[in-house]
Amino acid sequence: MADTTHALIYLVYGRQTYHQEALFSIASAYARLRETPGEQLDVQVFTDNAAAYQGLPIQVHKLSEEALRAWQQPHGYHFRAKHAVLREVLQQRPRAALIDTDTFFRHSPAKLFARIRNGYLLCNAINPRLADTPRDFAFKQLIDHLKGREQIDEQMPLINSGVIGLTQENADTLDRSLELMDELYPIAPSVYTLEEFVLAVAAYKRLELVDCTDLIHHYWSRKQLFRAKIQAWLNKHESSLLSTSALDDTQLVTDRLPRPPRASRLLYKLRTLPLPAAMRQFSIELFYGCHDYDNEFDRACGPVWWEKAATNAIERHPDLPVEELLGDWLNHKVLRNLLGHRLEEIRRHLRQQDLL
Structure with a gap:
């Protein structure tokens, strides 16, 4: 029998705003899951604030400061934890998707997990090729360093990692991305998107890329407007976030400005x-x-x-x-x-x- 339980992973720590975003994203997943009866969803939240998720039908993993620091080492790069937590989950699950908090679902999560297959890397969006990407001095240093070892070329597409989905068989992609992060961070610590860059490098010529912008809205820009919508939804439904009316209302929080x-x-x-x-x-x-x-x-x-x-x-x-x-x-x-x-x-x- 096919596995119909999908591991949807959130890593949430720090400001209350991120927890509010995560709560809405989770609710939108359950709201859209109703489009595919019979499908199940295993939401796992790794967080420093377990109380924020009390009462929800999800697995909450209490994240200590020590564990978070360990995932961010050896250089304290905060986005390193994304790859580390997904790698940990894939030791137990056949496939999983890590999703940023500033997201919500347009369609059932089942459609998202259908795109996680052996030989593929699911990302939020496939960005232009390296040749078409502006580069500052720090980014150029990274590229020159890797070109010398023939790991990349100008045809390599970059990605947005608001969603990362992999099968257990392809989890070694994260081993490569973590090694690259640890190697490259001292060369260019100012490159904010280093995590996305090394994931693209780790997958290049090894995995096919597939995106999901049609399934997930990632509001990485104009955040304050979307956060205002989400705050209004939370204020209205704070006593029962997964009630029928709350789930119905998630679909009124649209991706339109x-x-x-x-x-x-x-x-x-x-x-x-x-x-x-x-x-x-x-x-x-x-x-x-x-x-x-x-x-x-x-x-x-x-x-x-x-x-x-x-x-x-x-x-x-x-x-x-x-x-x-x-x-x-x-x-x-x-x-x-x-x-x-x-x-x-x-x-x-x-x-x-x-x-x-």
């Missing part, structure tokens, strides 16, 4: 025309945060839009003292009238975020 309809966006542009040019985009983004979205979880993103309006304005106008001007902008007669009763709420939030 909350933006008003085109007609509303055009109206906001027209309303801001009387404002000074430097203020217009700032004001439009404030309106995005004030918009009454149909989706309750999109509405939760309003304060994040206000934060982005301020930070984007600062970045957009490096020649202007925008941080000093924000108070005056919010006090502009036209903008005051347009924002109405929402103005004080916006001011209060920006002050709380030290943006005003």
